[in-house]
Amino acid sequence: MAIVHVSITPIGxxxxxxxxxxxxxxxxxxxxxxxxxxxxxxGTIIEGELAEILAVIQEMHEVPFAHGARRVSTQIKIDDRxxxxxxxxxxxxxxxxxx
Amino acid sequence: MAIVHVSITPIGxxxxxxxxxxxxxxxxxxxxxxxxxxxxxxGTIIEGELAEILAVIQEMHEVPFAHGARRVSTQIKIDDRxxxxxxxxxxxxxxxxxx
Amino acid sequence: MAIVHVSITPIGxxxxxxxxxxxxxxxxxxxxxxxxxxxxxxGTIIEGELAEILAVIQEMHEVPFAHGARRVSTQIKIDDRxxxxxxxxxxxxxxxxxx
Amino acid sequence: MAIVHVSITPIGxxxxxxxxxxxxxxxxxxxxxxxxxxxxxxGTIIEGELAEILAVIQEMHEVPFAHGARRVSTQIKIDDRxxxxxxxxxxxxxxxxxx
Numbered sequence: 001m002a003i004v005h006v007s008i009t010p011i012g013x014x015x016x017x018x019x020x021x022x023x024x025x026x027x028x029x030x031x032x033x034x035x036x037x038x039x040x041x042x043g044t045i046i047e048g049e050l051a052e053i054l055a056v057i058q059e060m061h062e063v064p065f066a067h068g069a070r071r072v073s074t075q076i077k078i079d080d081r082x083x084x085x086x087x088x089x090x091x092x093x094x095x096x097x098x099x
Numbered sequence: 100m101a102i103v104h105v106s107i108t109p110i111g112x113x114x115x116x117x118x119x120x121x122x123x124x125x126x127x128x129x130x131x132x133x134x135x136x137x138x139x140x141x142g143t144i145i146e147g148e149l150a151e152i153l154a155v156i157q158e159m160h161e162v163p164f165a166h167g168a169r170r171v172s173t174q175i176k177i178d179d180r181x182x183x184x185x186x187x188x189x190x191x192x193x194x195x196x197x198x
Numbered sequence: 199m200a201i202v203h204v205s206i207t208p209i210g211x212x213x214x215x216x217x218x219x220x221x222x223x224x225x226x227x228x229x230x231x232x233x234x235x236x237x238x239x240x241g242t243i244i245e246g247e248l249a250e251i252l253a254v255i256q257e258m259h260e261v262p263f264a265h266g267a268r269r270v271s272t273q274i275k276i277d278d279r280x281x282x283x284x285x286x287x288x289x290x291x292x293x294x295x296x297x
Numbered sequence: 298m299a300i301v302h303v304s305i306t307p308i309g310x311x312x313x314x315x316x317x318x319x320x321x322x323x324x325x326x327x328x329x330x331x332x333x334x335x336x337x338x339x340g341t342i343i344e345g346e347l348a349e350i351l352a353v354i355q356e357m358h359e360v361p362f363a364h365g366a367r368r369v370s371t372q373i374k375i376d377d378r379x380x381x382x383x384x385x386x387x388x389x390x391x392x393x394x395x396x
Contacts, residue, residue: 203339205374217392217395218395221395221396224396225396236338238335239342239344240342240376240388243339245338277339281313286338289338290337292316293319293320293336296316296320297320297323297324
């Protein structure tokens, strides 16, 4: 299981607002089964099997183009830990309990 | 006001766990006034005046060295919007209301 | 055609040096046909068909695990422009000619 | 000495081309003394004293606003190694000599 942060930004759309594109990307994400996700102010965090996550991100990356964008910048950060089962919730708790 | 995502990772410490370093960085962050922050499974999001945020990030970047790390990788993403007041909460709500 | 920046970092290996892992990842990348790449001091830039690039990055992401790492942090940034053919060389030239 | 990757992207300008903004940012960077830099197809890599680099990046981040942008996304990745003197050239050579 991996935890992946993704943000998808259309470039050159003429509007400083990108939330309509993010919402459309989330419609694709939320239709998938087997993945957990969390929407944050700076992107979306997805927990699940790495190949599945990357597949859905490729789909999400196409969404702004389908809505008229001609350039899309997509950033992905994979945190893949194989010595223990990492979860989104567990990562935050591990920090909080040390504070 | 800017919204900034930061993640600070020590490299080569010999342990796959980095939560002790993240907690120590947060002690520095949480002592500051005038900044809002949110801990996520993939980093920390800070809202406030850009110069203040970058100053505290520089302090946080020093924390793993003070705890024995000899190499630190710090990633920062600034979202700076000047046509309206953006907030962490407002960004998430703008997406949610379109779903 | 897309242009993609990738950096792959093992976490917790006990050594601050990661060049052996990067070299092993490059062995995988350089065996592929149809992709152009450029090694930089902060990662690798790959030019080609997006699905092919993401496929090779998934292979590269496995390399540090095969060499003993138990946690890997992989960062990917996709620049995908569909209104014109973008190339690594063209992007740099577009900036240089304006200086 | 640190090595820092930066990319600065205006959002919502109405043009998919961002090279004019990148060139304007580089004019600021290239006027500084004491910093080495390398322009890549996906950003700019700067080598030097960390506080100086972050100061110039803050200046560069203002450039697209001065040229009309109302939202700017700036990504920074710091590689800070204190067990040896790392350089941009040395990092690439360390990989190349293992291939």
